[in-house]
Each structure stands twice: as C-alpha cells, then as structure tokens.
Amino acid sequence: MSNKLPNILLSSEIDFPSILVGDHLALDFTNTIAAPKGELIEWIGTGVDLLEWLFIVKVISSSERVLISSKWSSNDIDEVAREAREMREWFREIIVRIKDHGRGALMLSDIEKMNDLLSLEKIERYIEPGKNGEQIQLEARRLWNEPRELLVPIVSSMAELLAEGDLDLIRECKNEICTLWFYDRTKGHRRMWCSPTMCGNRAKVAAFRERQRIDLSDS
C-alpha cells in the first residue's frame, strides 16, 4: 500500500495517536491502518513512523531507536516500513481465513514466508553482575545487524498468535464499519468492541435511536 494515496492520511501529518486496543502486539500491528474518524489513517507510512510505533509499544527502547536511526539510512528504514505494511495485510488475510476455516487453512506458502521472516532473528545473550554483586543475570539483546530485523518482533508475535492463540478470542470489533481487531482477555470473554468509548458508545446510541424510532412509529 503506497503512502502517497490521496485518501490515506499519515498519522505523523495529523498527529493522531496510535490505537492500542488489540491487547496483543500482532493485533495492535494489524490495527496500524484504520479509520477511527471516517478517513483512513496510516501509522506505518514511513520508516520514522515504524520506529515511533515500535517505541510506543515498547519493542525498542529509546536508545535502540537512536542507534537504529543513526545506523541505517532513512531509505533503508522506509523500505522496511513498506515491507511491514505488506506483511500486515498478508497477516490480516490469514487471520480472517483461519477464523473462518480453522488452522488447517494456513497454506504452505504462508508457513514458509513466516519462517523466512522468523529466521531473521539475531539475539545475543550475555551475563552481567546483579545489583548486590552476588548474583549474575542472564540477559539478551537484539543485534540490529540489518534493517529487516525490525520486522522480527512483530512477526514473532504473529507466529505466537497463530500457533498458541485461541481463535475464538481473536475478534474483529462488532461494529460493522470498524476494522479493528483485538484479543479478548476479559474474564467472561464477552468483549465485543474495540473500545467502549468508540464503538461501544456508538452502538448504544444507535440502539437508543432505534428504540425511539420504533416507539414513535408505534404511537
């Protein structure tokens, strides 16, 4: 999806905050294009946007963001953002398909693509002394050897959801015109809306109007 399409606004241009209603990284990422106010907004339109989003969802630290921005050209990071947008639409299509037809509907080409992306993971493990000097902590950090490693935390989350997530709890907001996805972690698993204040309220208002309309036509 090109960020030059006239009908898509870039979140950075209109300063619209990220929508984080997914309760799962992979679904928050799926929600990085949406139309909460009617017009389509793209949160991953550029490489800078992608880094901002990864920082907001705590996938990269502020020092990692600085390191990454100084290490690679903006063209390189823009290219990763383009691939991330493509990956997002591929994943959205997979989610819809396996919700409808079960995990057996996952194609070999999907599995191969996901495994190719997962193989980009480069993590270095190291030990360091603990605070009191008596303990030793085992830590891990990403190496950030190449720009495409930025896709790995997102694709790992997608893979985890596909492998271990409960398909019934992966839901699209019940408002028909809303495209937001979430993972229902509520106790009774009755969550219906992306957010009670956005679509939940709209639905209540619509139901109220409908009741009034029926009352008026009755009288």
Ligand SMILES: [Zn+2]
């Ligand atoms: Zn919604």
